[in-house]
Amino acid sequence: MKKLAIALISLLFPVQAYAGSDLLYLEAQGIAGYSRSEHKAVYHSADRHDAMQKNAVGFDWVHKFSGDQGDRGMTAVQFRLAYNDEEKDFTPQFYNAYLKYKTGGGDFWIGHNRVAFGLSSYWDTHADLIGDLTMQGVGFDRDWGTGYGYDFENGSFAASVTAGSGMDFRRYGNAIAAMRIATGVLNFDNYTTGISVMAGKMLDTMGYKILEKDPQDIRLIGWDGAYNADNYEHKIELDAGERNHRSYYAALYRFSIVLDSEERWKGHIQPTYIYQEGRENQSLATSIEYRLTSDIVLRFMHRYQHRNDDNSFIGQLYWYAPV
Numbered sequence: 001m002k003k004l005a006i007a008l009i010s011l012l013f014p015v016q017a018y019a020g021s022d023l024l025y026l027e028a029q030g031i032a033g034y035s036r037s038e039h040k041a042v043y044h045s046a047d048r049h050d051a052m053q054k055n056a057v058g059f060d061w062v063h064k065f066s067g068d069q070g071d072r073g074m075t076a077v078q079f080r081l082a083y084n085d086e087e088k089d090f091t092p093q094f095y096n097a098y099l100k101y102k103t104g105g106g107d108f109w110i111g112h113n114r115v116a117f118g119l120s121s122y123w124d125t126h127a128d129l130i131g132d133l134t135m136q137g138v139g140f141d142r143d144w145g146t147g148y149g150y151d152f153e154n155g156s157f158a159a160s161v162t163a164g165s166g167m168d169f170r171r172y173g174n175a176i177a178a179m180r181i182a183t184g185v186l187n188f189d190n191y192t193t194g195i196s197v198m199a200g201k202m203l204d205t206m207g208y209k210i211l212e213k214d215p216q217d218i219r220l221i222g223w224d225g226a227y228n229a230d231n232y233e234h235k236i237e238l239d240a241g242e243r244n245h246r247s248y249y250a251a252l253y254r255f256s257i258v259l260d261s262e263e264r265w266k267g268h269i270q271p272t273y274i275y276q277e278g279r280e281n282q283s284l285a286t287s288i289e290y291r292l293t294s295d296i297v298l299r300f301m302h303r304y305q306h307r308n309d310d311n312s313f314i315g316q317l318y319w320y321a322p323v
Contacts, residue, residue: 021063021064022061022062022063022064023061023062023063023064023322024059024060024061024322024323025060025061025320025321025322025323026057026058026059026319026320026321026323027056027057027058027059027060027080027318027319027320028056028057028058028318028319029053029054029055029056029127029317029318029319030055030316030317031043031044031045031053031054031055031314031315031316032314032315033045033301033312033313033314033315034312034313035310035311035312036310036311036312037308037309037310037311037312038310042085042312042314043055043083044085045129045131045301045314045316046131046135047206047207048084048085048086049206049207049208050131050135050206051082051093051167051207051208052125052126052128052131052135053127053128053129053314053316054082054083054084054085055082055083055085056080056081056082056083056093057080057081058078058080058081058093059077059078059079060076060077060078060079060096061075061076061077061078062074062075062076063075063076071102072101072102073099073100073101073102073107074099074100075098075099075100076096076097076098076100077094077096077097078094078095078096078097078126079092079093079094079095079097080092080093080095081093091207091208093167093208094112094167095112095141095142096111096113096142097111097112097113098110098111098112098113099111100113105150106149106150106157107148107149107150108146108147109146109147109149110145110146111144112142112143112144113142113143113145113147113160114141114142114147114160115139115140115141115142115143115147115160115162115176115178115198116147116149116158116159116178116179116180116196117139117178117179117196117197117198117220117222118133118134118138118139118180118196118222118237118239119132119133119224119226119235119237119252120132120133120134120139120140120141121158121180121194121196122186122192123226125141126141127297127318127320128287128299129287129299129300129301129314129316130254130268130270130285130287130301130303132237132252132254133237133239133250133252133272133274136250136272136274136281136283137204137206137274137276138220138239138250138274139178139198139202139218139220140162140164140165140166140202141166142166142167143162143163143164143165143166143176144162144163144165144169145160145161145162145163145175146160146161146162147159147160147162148160151185154183154184154185154189155181155182155183155184155185155192156180156181156182156185156192156194157179157180157181157182158180158181159177159178159179159180160177160178160179161175161176161177162175162176162178163175163176164176164200164201164202164203164215164218165202165203165205165210166203166205166207167205167207167208168205168208170203170205170210172203172213172214172215173201173215174200174201174202174203174215175200175201176198176199176200176201176218177198177199177200178196178197178198178199179196179197180194180196180197181194181195182194182195186226186228190227190228190229191225191227191228192225192226193223193224193225193226194223194224194225195221195222195223196220196221196222196223196224197220197221197222198218198219198220198221198222198241199218199219199220200217200218201215201216201217201218202215202216202218203215204216216243217242217243217244217245218241218242218243218248219241219242219243220239220240220241220242220243220248221239221240221241222237222238222239222240223237223238224236224237224238225237231257231258231259232255232256232258233254233255233256233257234253234254234255234256235252235253235254236251236252236253236254237250237251237252238250238251239251243276244277246276246277247275248275248276249273249274249275250272250273250274251272251273251274252270252271252272252273253270253271253272254268254269254270255268255269255270256268263291264290264291265288265289265290265291266288266289266291267286267287267288267289268285268286268287268288268289269284269285269286269287270284270285270286270287271283271284271285272284272285279307280306281305281306281307282305282306283304283305283306283307284303284304285301285302285303286301286302286303287300287301287302288300295319295320295321296317296318296319297316297317297318297320298315298316298317298318299315299316299318300313300314300315300316301313301314301315301316302314
């Protein structure tokens with residue numbers, strides 16, 4: 001199966017010009033819950049049109065390639081086939097789908113990758129039940145385009161120019177530019193904090209669905225931070241600007257705690273606030289997760305959304321294993 005998957009991916013993203021190594025993971029998840037406002041069972045963690053989370057199977061493949069001078073770059077493809085329970089069909093979903101080239105002066109990428117704005121530029125939430133601000137319409141978790149990143153001794157710089165359409169590549173005169181500069185490296189310093197800016201025209205989308213074809217002007221500046229101490233994790237993002245020439249504000253705080261010495265149990269709480277076009281939406285999500293094995297995680301979430309006065313209760317069984 002591994003050889004078949006790598007052969008298929010290599011046809012789409014050829015990297016045979018370099019020697020290298022491959023990492024391949026398989027992924028599957030089951031989602032089920034109940035929405036009080038809809039008065040029925042649901043099989044998705046967010047809106048039914050949103051990309052995450054749904055009952056799905058997929059893979060995560062990374063090919064690192066090198067030349068005479070050592071490590072030269074990588075190709076990454078993360079793919080799911082997700083079931084839409086209300087439409088009774090399947091949607092192919094690409095998360096990562098990019099080529100990255102490493103140089104002494106930084107890394108360049110092209111494809112479907114992270115936008116250089118806010119927490120989502122470095123915080124991977126693709127398996128979480130609780131979504132970040134991008135899952136609530138503030139920018140994009142990933143977008144089609146190109147970008148640049150450079151890590152210096154005690155921080156980083158990133159910039160991207162992307163389509164402004166999110167999961168699917170669509171052009172109706174839309175494009176956005178983003179940039180983030182940060183100090184601190186979370187994996188080494190246990191903290192990072194950054195300033196981001198974003199400007200351009202974006203489509204109003206939800207997953208693969210276009211809500212409005214006329215591009216909306218977006219101007220945002222944001223501050224984000226992450227800090228780990230002992231068994232506590234803190235993440236925060238504050239954004240302000242204009243969308244469609246009207247005031248636009250967003251705020252998120254995520255508190256996480258590891259509850260046992262074996263790091264099997266973990267709890268999360270996340271309030272968020274969004275103000276757009278004169279309307280407010282607050283939400284509060286709490287989640288508990290238990291790692292059954294090194295490859296299997298069980299999660300349960302409760303979320304209250306003020307906008308539609310909804311209490312939803314969602315469970316997830318998530319499997320992610322190397323091949």
